[in-house]
Structure formats: C-alpha cells, structure tokens
Amino acid sequence: MTVVHISSILIGLFSMIFISNCGKYLPWSDGPENEIQIFVSQNDIQVAEELMENLLFRQSVDVNPESYFTLRYRDPSKFDELQNRHNIVVFAVTDSKNDNGDHLINQLIADGELGTYAGEDPVWVEEDIFSLGQVIAIIRGNHDDISSSLKLKGDWLFDQFDKRYLKRISDHLYEINEQTDISEEIFNRYGWTVRVPHDFMIVQEDRPANFVKLGRDYPRRWFTVHWIDNQVGSELHRNSVKNSIRNLAKRFFSDYQFIESGDRPWTINKIN
Numbered sequence: 001m002t003v004v005h006i007s008s009i010l011i012g013l014f015s016m017i018f019i020s021n022c023g024k025y026l027p028w029s030d031g032p033e034n035e036i037q038i039f040v041s042q043n044d045i046q047v048a049e050e051l052m053e054n055l056l057f058r059q060s061v062d063v064n065p066e067s068y069f070t071l072r073y074r075d076p077s078k079f080d081e082l083q084n085r086h087n088i089v090v091f092a093v094t095d096s097k098n099d100n101g102d103h104l105i106n107q108l109i110a111d112g113e114l115g116t117y118a119g120e121d122p123v124w125v126e127e128d129i130f131s132l133g134q135v136i137a138i139i140r141g142n143h144d145d146i147s148s149s150l151k152l153k154g155d156w157l158f159d160q161f162d163k164r165y166l167k168r169i170s171d172h173l174y175e176i177n178e179q180t181d182i183s184e185e186i187f188n189r190y191g192w193t194v195r196v197p198h199d200f201m202i203v204q205e206d207r208p209a210n211f212v213k214l215g216r217d218y219p220r221r222w223f224t225v226h227w228i229d230n231q232v233g234s235e236l237h238r239n240s241v242k243n244s245i246r247n248l249a250k251r252f253f254s255d256y257q258f259i260e261s262g263d264r265p266w267t268i269n270k271i272n
Contacts, residue, residue, distance in 0.1 A: 029131040084131040122149040
C-alpha cells in the first residue's frame with residue numbers, strides 16, 4: 001500500500017517536471033532601462049543615425065530637458081552578448097552589399113527566433129523574444145521603404161518602447177511598500193485616488209481649491225493633482241485649461257515657468 005503511494009507521487013513529480021520544462025525559458029531583460037541598443041552595420045550607420053535620432057531621441061518638456069532614451073549603436077557581431085537588453089533595434093538597409101545587419105536578421109529567422117516576422121513590413125515590433133520585458137524592433141528594407149514607413153509609424157514605434165519602459169519602471173516603483181493606506185485616504189476624502197510610492201507623503205492640501213501635493217524629501221520629487229468637480233468634458237477648452245494652470249501656479253508656487261510645446265501636455269515646473 002505504501003509502495004503504491006510512493007510510486008504515484010514519483011510519477012506525479014516526474015510529470016510536473018517534464019511539463020514545466022517543455023516551454024522555452026526566458027530570463028528577465030537587463031541593462032539600463034532607458035537605453036535602446038541599435039544593431040547596425042558600418043555601411044548603414046549614417047542612415048540609421050539620421051532616421052533613428054529624430055524618431056527615438058526625444059526630450060522631456062522641462063526646464064532642464066532630459067532625453068527619454070539613450071541610443072547605443074552596436075555592431076551586429078555583438079548581438080549575442082546583448083540580446084537580453086530591454087530595448088533592441090536591428091537595422092538593415094537592403095540596398096547595401098555585405099550588410100551584416102541583414103545577415104543577423106536572416107540568422108535570427110533561420111534559428112526560428114522571429115516567429116511572426118514575415119518581412120513584408122519594413123518596421124516590425126515584438127515583445128519577449130529573448131527576455132521578459134523586452135521590446136525588439138526589426139527595421140529592414142531599402143532606404144526609401146524604410147523612410148516612408150518610419151514617417152507613418154514613427155510615433156507608434158516610439159510608443160512601443162515607451163509603454164514597456166513605463167510599465168517596467170512602474171513595476172519597480174511600486175514593488176516595495178506601496179502606500180495603499182494613503183491612496184485609500186485620498187479616495188475616501190476626495191473620491192479619486194493615485195498610487196503612492198513608499199517614500200512619498202501628502203505635503204499640501206487645499207480642499208476649496210481642489211489641490212493636493214504629494215512629495216518626498218531626498219532626492220526631492222513631487223507632483224500635484226488638481227481636479228474640477230462636476231465638469232463637463234466638452235467645456236474643457238484649451239484656453240480655460242491654460243488659465244486654470246496659470247492661476248494654480250501663481251497661488252501655490254513662489255516661482256514657476258509655463259512651458260507649452262506643440263500638442264504635448266502643458267507642464268508647470270517649479271524653479272529653485
């Protein structure tokens with residue numbers, strides 16, 4: 001009777017181990033969160049820089065602008081060493097002869113790594129190919145096709161890297177001691193809520209003005225929330241929003257700068 005039980009347990013364990021090893025193991029992506037590794041041959045690097053710098057090297061709208069991403073140009077021969085990085089672009093212009101970027105893409109296809117890549121679109125993006133949390137883009141075609149495709153899909157391509165970057169940062173930001181008690185307190189008091197990192201606290205409240213400021217001491221970081229009760233969305237016009245922001249800045253900050261950049265969100269930045 002005992003032997004039967006042991007045999008059953010061993011068979012069950014063997015089955016579980018066998019099943020769990022059927023899938024491909026993927027490590028977590030690594031390296032600097034805001035770096036994009038661009039694998040491109042020397043033949044194509046000038047073209048890649050012209051197209052990719054305008055597309056991916058964007059700066060925050062701020063008093064002291066910072067780039068969203070840092071672009072690192074790599075020789076395709078270094079791909080195996082860096083294939084688990086968070087953000088990867090493999091760039092190849094098929095007009096060039098003996099293009100090792102194109103050779104790398106062909107090798108990845110032959111190895112079955114790019115399962116959904118059909119090669120019909122000059123710009124292709126997929127996630128979690130070599131590591132979890134990773135975004136990889138294949139940009140391949142003749143010069144004209146690549147240029148045309150990036151003009152149409154440039155913002156979309158940037159968003160693929162940006163959304164995954166923000167998700168990774170959010171996961172790290174809230175994985176330790178998220179202050180759900182403060183979030184609940186804000187909800188009970190005002191009817192809206194926000195996720196609060198472990199070292200943030202409420203530093204200023206003005207209920208009549210519908211204004212809340214949360215922040216931390218060092219390094220000093222803060223953000224503010226202002227809301228309008230019973231506001232009809234169609235009544236929120238550009239000028240009224242701008243005036244509201246300016247009035248809040250004058251009321252709650254000793255010094256400020258109002259920055260407006262195209263169709264991007266307006267930003268209030270406290271100086272000094």
